[in-house]
Amino acid sequence: MVVTASEGSHTEVEEGHPPTATGLSNEKVAMWAFLGSECLLFGALISTYLLFRGRSTPGTITPSDVYDILFTSVSSFVLLMSSLTMVLALAAIQRGDHRRLRVWLLATALLGGTFVAGQMYEFTIFYSEGLKISTNLFGSSFFVLTGFHGAHVTIGVLMLLSLWSLSVRGKLPTHRSETVELVGLYWHFVDVVWIVIFTLVYLIP
Amino acid sequence: MTIVTEPTRTTPVLPDEPVRLLRRPTGYTKGMWGWITTVDHKKIGIMYGVTAFVFFLLGGLEALLLRVQLGSPESTFLSADTYNQVFTMHGTTMIFLFVIPLSAAFANYMMPIQIGARDVAFPRLNAFGFWVFLVGGLFMYSSFLLGGAPNGGWFGYAPNTLKNFSAGNNIDFWVFGLQILGIASLTGAVNLIVTAINMRAPGMSLFRMPIFTWMALISQFLLLFAIPVITVALFLLMFDRQFGANFFNAQAGSDPLLWQHLFWLFGHPEVYILILPAMGIVSEVIPVFARKPLFGYQVMVFSGIAIGFMGWGVWAHHMFASGLGPVATSAFAASTLFIAVPTGVKIFNWLATLWRGKIRLTSPLLFAVGFVAMFTIGGLSGVTHGIVPADTQQTDTYYVVAHFHYVLFGGSVFGLFAGIFFWYPKVTGHMLSEKLGKWQFWLFMIGFNMTFGPFHILGLQGMPRRIYTYPANMGWDFWNLFATVGSFVIAAAVLLFMYNVWVSRKNPDAGNDPWDARTLEWTIPSPPPEYNFAEVPLVTARDDFWHQKYTEDEDGRSVPRQAGQTSPEAETEALVRAAVDEGDGTGNGQQAAADENGGDPADGGDSHADDGDGHADDEPHIHLPSPSYWPAFTSVGLAVICYGMIYRVWAVAALGGLWVLGGLYAWALEPATAPDEPDPGRELEPAGSVPERNAGSVPERNAGSGPSAPSSPGPEQA
Numbered sequence: 035m036v037v038t039a040s041e042g043s044h045t046e047v048e049e050g051h052p053p054t055a056t057g058l059s060n061e062k063v064a065m066w067a068f069l070g071s072e073c074l075l076f077g078a079l080i081s082t083y084l085l086f087r088g089r090s091t092p093g094t095i096t097p098s099d100v101y102d103i104l105f106t107s108v109s110s111f112v113l114l115m116s117s118l119t120m121v122l123a124l125a126a127i128q129r130g131d132h133r134r135l136r137v138w139l140l141a142t143a144l145l146g147g148t149f150v151a152g153q154m155y156e157f158t159i160f161y162s163e164g165l166k167i168s169t170n171l172f173g174s175s176f177f178v179l180t181g182f183h184g185a186h187v188t189i190g191v192l193m194l195l196s197l198w199s200l201s202v203r204g205k206l207p208t209h210r211s212e213t214v215e216l217v218g219l220y221w222h223f224v225d226v227v228w229i230v231i232f233t234l235v236y237l238i239p
Numbered sequence: 240m241t242i243v244t245e246p247t248r249t250t251p252v253l254p255d256e257p258v259r260l261l262r263r264p265t266g267y268t269k270g271m272w273g274w275i276t277t278v279d280h281k282k283i284g285i286m287y288g289v290t291a292f293v294f295f296l297l298g299g300l301e302a303l304l305l306r307v308q309l310g311s312p313e314s315t316f317l318s319a320d321t322y323n324q325v326f327t328m329h330g331t332t333m334i335f336l337f338v339i340p341l342s343a344a345f346a347n348y349m350m351p352i353q354i355g356a357r358d359v360a361f362p363r364l365n366a367f368g369f370w371v372f373l374v375g376g377l378f379m380y381s382s383f384l385l386g387g388a389p390n391g392g393w394f395g396y397a398p399n400t401l402k403n404f405s406a407g408n409n410i411d412f413w414v415f416g417l418q419i420l421g422i423a424s425l426t427g428a429v430n431l432i433v434t435a436i437n438m439r440a441p442g443m444s445l446f447r448m449p450i451f452t453w454m455a456l457i458s459q460f461l462l463l464f465a466i467p468v469i470t471v472a473l474f475l476l477m478f479d480r481q482f483g484a485n486f487f488n489a490q491a492g493s494d495p496l497l498w499q500h501l502f503w504l505f506g507h508p509e510v511y512i513l514i515l516p517a518m519g520i521v522s523e524v525i526p527v528f529a530r531k532p533l534f535g536y537q538v539m540v541f542s543g544i545a546i547g548f549m550g551w552g553v554w555a556h557h558m559f560a561s562g563l564g565p566v567a568t569s570a571f572a573a574s575t576l577f578i579a580v581p582t583g584v585k586i587f588n589w590l591a592t593l594w595r596g597k598i599r600l601t602s603p604l605l606f607a608v609g610f611v612a613m614f615t616i617g618g619l620s621g622v623t624h625g626i627v628p629a630d631t632q633q634t635d636t637y638y639v640v641a642h643f644h645y646v647l648f649g650g651s652v653f654g655l656f657a658g659i660f661f662w663y664p665k666v667t668g669h670m671l672s673e674k675l676g677k678w679q680f681w682l683f684m685i686g687f688n689m690t691f692g693p694f695h696i697l698g699l700q701g702m703p704r705r706i707y708t709y710p711a712n713m714g715w716d717f718w719n720l721f722a723t724v725g726s727f728v729i730a731a732a733v734l735l736f737m738y739n740v741w742v743s744r745k746n747p748d749a750g751n752d753p754w755d756a757r758t759l760e761w762t763i764p765s766p767p768p769e770y771n772f773a774e775v776p777l778v779t780a781r782d783d784f785w786h787q788k789y790t791e792d793e794d795g796r797s798v799p800r801q802a803g804q805t806s807p808e809a810e811t812e813a814l815v816r817a818a819v820d821e822g823d824g825t826g827n828g829q830q831a832a833a834d835e836n837g838g839d840p841a842d843g844g845d846s847h848a849d850d851g852d853g854h855a856d857d858e859p860h861i862h863l864p865s866p867s868y869w870p871a872f873t874s875v876g877l878a879v880i881c882y883g884m885i886y887r888v889w890a891v892a893a894l895g896g897l898w899v900l901g902g903l904y905a906w907a908l909e910p911a912t913a914p915d916e917p918d919p920g921r922e923l924e925p926a927g928s929v930p931e932r933n934a935g936s937v938p939e940r941n942a943g944s945g946p947s948a949p950s951s952p953g954p955e956q957a
C-alpha cells in the first residue's frame with residue numbers, strides 16, 4: 035500500500051489536482067490562509083494610519099508638503115503592470131513555454147524592483163525635506179505602512195528571481211506550474227494592497 | 240473501516256541519494272539528532288508537550304513567588320521591580336508558553352490521527368513551528384540573565400511600555416519574544432488548517448470529524464487572524480522604542496487607546512484560542528466515559544464556530560473603564576452578554592451527554608467534569624463583566640483575576656489535564672495510575688478553589704491587581720494567606736502528577752483501546768507507529784470505531800457486536816471504498832500505488848474490502864516525509880536577529896537575517912523537494928523486495944499524481 039499524500043511536495047500533479055480531500059493542493063490552501071492572515075496585518079497598519087491622519091502636531095510637515103502624486107502614480111502604474119506580466123508568466127508555463135516564462139518572470143521582478151527603487155527614492159526625498167519616522171505622527175505612520183508594503187514587494191521580487199533561477203537550471207518543469215501560480219497569488223495580493231494604500235494614503239486628501 | 244495490519248519492519252532500504260554538502264538525515268537518524276531533525280507530527284507533538292510542561296513549571300514557580308509575596312501584608316520577600324517582572328512573566332509564560340503550545344501539542348499529535356492522516360500537511364513547517372516556539376521561549380527567559388525580565392504586564396500597555404517609562408531592555412525582550420512566538424503560532428495555524436481541510440481520510444467528511452479536531456481547527460483560524468494584529472501592535476511599539484516613532488507618544492498627538500484596541504483585538508480571540516481546544520478535549524472525554532455519543536454534535540460544532548466569530552466582536556469589554564462613550568460601551572456590553580449563549584449551549588450539551596449515561600468515573604472524566612463546573616463559575620463571573628456599571632467597579636481588582644483564573648485554570652488547565660490522562664496511554668503505551676490521578680484531581684480542585692475563590696471576595700473588597708504589597712489594615716490579610724496556602728496545594732498536585740508520570744514507565748501495556756473509546760486514534764497501536772495507519776482508513780460514520788464495536792438493540796441501547804458479525808457499514812464498505820476511490824484523491828493515491836506495486840487494478844480494488852489478511856502480499860510501502868536539519872537551523876536565526884535588534888548591533892541582526900534566509904533557501908532546495916530526483920524519503924519494505932522496489936522508486940513519485948493515475952476506477956471496481 036502506498037499513499038503519497040504525506041507531504042505536500044509529494045503530491046504535485048501534472049494537472050494541479052493532487053490527492054487531497056478538497057482537490058486543492060495543500061500549498062494553495064496554505065497560501066490562501068496566509069493571505070487571509072496578511073489582510074489583518076495590513077488592515078491593522080492601514081487603520082493606524084487613518085487613525086492618525088491629520089493629527090500631527092500643528093506646524094510640522096504634512097502630507098501635502100511632501101507628496102509628489104505624479105511620481106507615485108507612475109510607480110503605482112509600474113507595479114500594476116507587473117501583475118499583468120505575472121499573469122503572462124503563469125500562462126507561459128502552463129502551456130509549456132519556458133523561454134517566455136523566464137522572460138515574464140524577469141519582467142515582473144524588474145517592474146517590482148523599479149517600484150521598490152521608486153519608493154526608496156521617495157523616502158530619500160522625504161527625508162531630505164525633513165520628514166523622519168520620529169518627526170510626527172504622519173512620519174511614523176507613513177514610513178511604517180509603506181515600508182511594510184515595500185518589504186512585501188521585496189520578498190516577492192526575491193521569490194520571482196528564485197523562480198527564474200530554478201527555471202534556468204531546469205528545475206521548474208511544466209507540471210510544477212502551481213509554484214508560479216502561488217507566487218502569483220502573493221504578488222497580486224501585494225498589488226491589491228498597494229491600490230488600497232495608494233488611494234487612502236496619497237489620493238484622498 | 241479496514242483493520243490495521245502492521246507492516247513488517249525489516250531491514251529498511253534507503254534509495255541512493257545524491258551527495259550533497261549536507262545529506263538530508265535519513266529518518267533512521269537516532270538519538271538527539273533524531274529529535275532535532277524529526278518531522279514526525281507525533282514526535283513534534285511530544286516535544287511541544289514536554290517543553291510546554293517545563294514552561295508550566297516555570298510559570299507555576301513564578302506564581303508561588305507571587306503568592307508568597309502577597310501572603311502577608313507589607314511583605315519584603317520580593318522587591319516591587321522583581322514582583323513586576325515575575326507577574327509579567329507568569330502571565331506571559333502561562334498564556335504563550337504553556338496553554339497555546341500544550342494545545343498545539345494535542346492538535347499536532349491527535350488531529351492527523353483523528354482524521355486518518357499519516358502526518359500534517361507540511362511536516363517541515365511543523366517542525367519549524369516547534370523550534371521557533373522553543374527559541375522564542377528561551378529568548379524571552381534569557382532576559383532574566385541579561386538585565387531583567389519584561390515588567391510591563393502580559394498586556395504591555397503602551398505608552399507605559401515606552402522608553403520614557405520603561406527604560407532598560409526588559410520590554411524589548413517581551414516585544415521580540417512575542418514576535419518570535421507569533422511566527423511559531425502562525426506557521427502552526429496555517430499547517431493545521433490545511434491538514435484538517437485537506438488531509439482527511441476517505442469518508443471523513445467535515446461533519447464526521449472528531450469534535451476535538453473541530454475545536455482545534457477553529458482555534459487555529461482564530462490564531463491565523465489574531466496573530467497579525469498583535470504583530471502590528473508589537474511592531475509599532477518596537478518602532479517607538481528603537482527608532483523614536485510616535486505611535487504611542489501622547490505629546491505628539493497620538494491616541495493612547497490605540498495599543499489597547501490593537502492588543503485586545505488580538506487578546507480577546509486569544510482567550511478563545513486558549514479555551515476552545517480544552518473544550519474539544521472535554522467533548523471527546525465525556526462521551527467515552529458516559530458511553531453515549533456526544534449530545535448535539537452539530538450544535539457543538541456550530542456553537543464553537545459561533546464563539547469563533549463572536550470572539551472578534553467583544554474586545555472592548557476589556558476597556559470599559561477607558562471612556563469609550565456610551566454607544567460603543569453598550570454595543571460591546573451586548574455582544575459580551577450574547578457570546579455567553581453559545582458557551583452556555585456547550586455546557587448544557589455536556590450535561591446532556593452525561594445524563595443517563597453509564598458513567599465510569601475515571602480520572603480523565605473527573606478532570607472533564609471539573610472543567611465543566613469550574614468553567615461555568617468563570618463564565619458566570621465573566622457575564623458580570625459584561626454589565627458595564629458592575630465592570631467599572633471591578634476593573635483592575637482581584638475580581639478580574641479570579642474570573643480569568645477560573646476560565647483559564649479551571650477551564651483550560653483542567654481540560655488539558657483531562658486530555659493528558661485520556662491520551663497518555665495512546666502516546667506512551669502505558670496508563671497513568673488512576674489512584675494517583677484521582678488524588679491529583681481532588682488536590683487540584685481543592686487547591687484551585689482555595690487559591691482563586693477568595694480572589695472574588697478580595698476583589699469586591701477593593702484589592703487592586705498588580706500591586707506588590709498592601710497595608711495590614713485593609714481586611715485583606717486572611718484571604719490572601721488562605722490563597723497562598725491553596726497555591727501550594729496546587730503545587731503538591733503538580734508534583735504528584737510528575738511522580739505519576741515517572742512511575743508509569745512500569746505500568747503494563749495499555750493496548751490499543753484502553754478506554755473503549757470512539758475515534759480513530761484508538762484503532763492503532765499505542766504508541767502509534769511512525770506511519771500511524773498501515774492502511775489509510777475508510778470512514779463510514781461519525782465515531783466510526785464505536786460503530787465497529789457496538790450496535791444498537793431495539794430499544795436503542797448499545798450492545799457489543801458479536802464476533803464475526805459485521806456492521807452494515809462494513810458490509811457496504813467495499814462499495815463505499817469504490818465510490819470514494821472514484822471521487823477522492825487519497826483513494827486514488829492508494830489505487831495508483833497498488834498498480835505500481837505490480838498488482839493489477841482489480842486486485843487493488845478488492846484488497847480494500849477484506850480485513851487485512853490480503854495485505855501480506857501487498858508489501859506495505861509507506862512514504863514518510865524525510866527529516867530535515869533546516870527547520871531547527873532556521874529558527875535559531877530569528878533569535879540572532881532579535882538580539883542584534885535589542886543591542887543595536889546591526890551586523891548581528893543582519894547576520895541573523897542572512898541566517899534565516901539561507902536556512903529557508905536550503906530548506907526549499909533540499910533534495911526531496913527538487914523535482915527531478917528520486918525520492919530520498921524512507922521506504923519501509925521487506926528486504927526481500929529490494930530489486931524491483933528500487934527500480935520502481937522513481938516512477939513511484941509520480942504514481943499518485945501522474946497522468947497514469949486512474950482518476951476513474953477501472954470497470955472491475957465499479
